[in-house]
Amino acid sequence: MKAAAAGYIRANDLVHAISLLEQSRGEARILAGGQSLIASLNLRLAGETALIDINGVAELSGIELVGDRLRIGALTRHRELATSDLVARHVPAIAQAAPLIAHAAIRNRGTIGGSLAYADPAAELPACMLALDAEIVLRGPAGERRVRAGDFFIDLFTTDLAEDEMIVAVEVPVVVAGERQTTMELARRSGDYALAGIVLVDRPSGVRAAFFGVGPTPVLATAAMAAIDGGASADEAAELLADDLQPLDDVHAPAAVRLHLARVLLRRALAATRS
Ligand SMILES: Cc1cc2nc3c(=O)[nH]c(=O)nc-3n(C[C@H](O)[C@H](O)[C@H](O)COP(=O)(O)OP(=O)(O)OC[C@H]3O[C@@H](n4cnc5c(N)ncnc54)[C@H](O)[C@@H]3O)c2cc1C
Incomplete structure (x- = not known):
């Protein structure tokens, strides 16, 4: 059609x-x-x-280091995220997430701005923004506005973008000494949207775990995060995900399966960042 x-x-x-x-x-x-x-x-x-x-708008392209943040233009393609040295060095969670998005043909065209504006709850990049506590930079007739990722994703396919605004860039804090990051997901087949996924940012100041595919938006697992920071084991923190996540039943998997997969991912991600 x-x-x-x-x-x-x-x-x-x-x-x-x-x-x-x-x-x-x-x-x-x-x-x-x-x-x-x-x-x-x-x-x-x-x-x-x-x-x-907007594909001819030069101001929306480019990845650059600005102080302690990496600024990524809205038109940056998923493939560029997967292959950029700057992204790999300064925000490894995004470098690991990008190759998990769909297939090569889609990664060649799809953009970070499009992914964030579309706000699919099973998408990798919105969860990266949430775990990294990134700022989404918006521009409209009234000028520029910055929104923290935690305030940007409002509901299923719904964001804080006004109808006359667009995303121009994201700004992501760069990795600090002693910090480890990992992105992992479980999908039926390589390239499918994830049944569940995690972006874990393990900073000396505290851990941030954002999940995708387990609710109407990407979700920060605040109860599990507080438990990990308080010295709980991975198994104890994984149990608390029942308080943090409200996965939905759908044709791809029942809610209980998604919660189980999220628990598996939290244990694996913690093992990866703390090994
Ligand atoms: C078969 C298939 C499998 C896929 N699998 C995955 C997957 O596993 N994980 C994943 O994350 N994604 C997946 N995607 C989606 C893909 O990542 C898209 O590239 C992405 O969701 C949208 O990016 P885009 O640049 O193509 O946006 P577009 O399709 O051009 O736009 C999407 C929406 O965002 C708006 N928009 C775009 N850019 C801006 C901007 N700068 N400011 C404001 N609004 C804007 C548009 O108006 C539109 O409403 C898949 C897509 C397909 C077709």
Whole structure:
């Protein structure tokens, strides 16, 4: 089936993209990698909409170290995340997450901005942002706004983005001395969305564990985190995930299976960061 697009315009730069968004009054959608949006339009899951193509907007590209943060432009492709030396050195959790996303063809086109805006609860990058306590940098007609990842993902496929705003970048704290990070997931087949996944950031100041695929948004496992920081064993912390996670039953797996997988992942991730 052909996509139900009501129009297409290519933005020349960031100011142009934001002005097009403002003029559309919520009737247009940003087109980044198109890997989720075009599929939704083809399947008639998204209503007919005009497309604002941001692929020519140079200000949205690039990965750079800014002080103690890594700034990653919204148009950065999943493949670039998987192959960047800067990402591997400074935020290994993202370097480990990117190759787990879908298949090579999708990673060549899909972008970090698109993944965060789409906010699929089983996606790897939103959970990375939550575990790393990243800031999402937004731009709209009123200027720039920064939102902590913990406030950005509101519900299933729902974020704090206003209809006239777009994601321009994310800023992620870089790894500190003594810190270990790991991203792991369990999926039926390589490339499938995960049944459950974890991003564990094990800092000297405390542990942060964000799970994906086990609720309507990525979830910070606060009870398990507090227990680990208080000296609990991995098994004791894993038991507390029943308080932290509310997985849903669906066609892919019952809730009890997802909770079990999350427990397995927490034990494996702690073994990896503390070995
Ligand atoms: C078969 C298949 C398997 C997949 N498996 C996985 C997987 O395992 N894990 C995973 O994480 N993802 C998976 N994906 C999704 C993939 O990662 C997409 O690339 C991603 O979700 C969306 O990125 P995109 O750049 O393609 O965004 P698009 O499809 O272009 O856009 C998605 C949404 O985000 C909005 N948007 C895009 N960029 C911005 C921006 N800068 N500011 C504001 N809004 C914006 C769009 O308007 C649209 O609503 C899969 C996709 C397919 C087709």
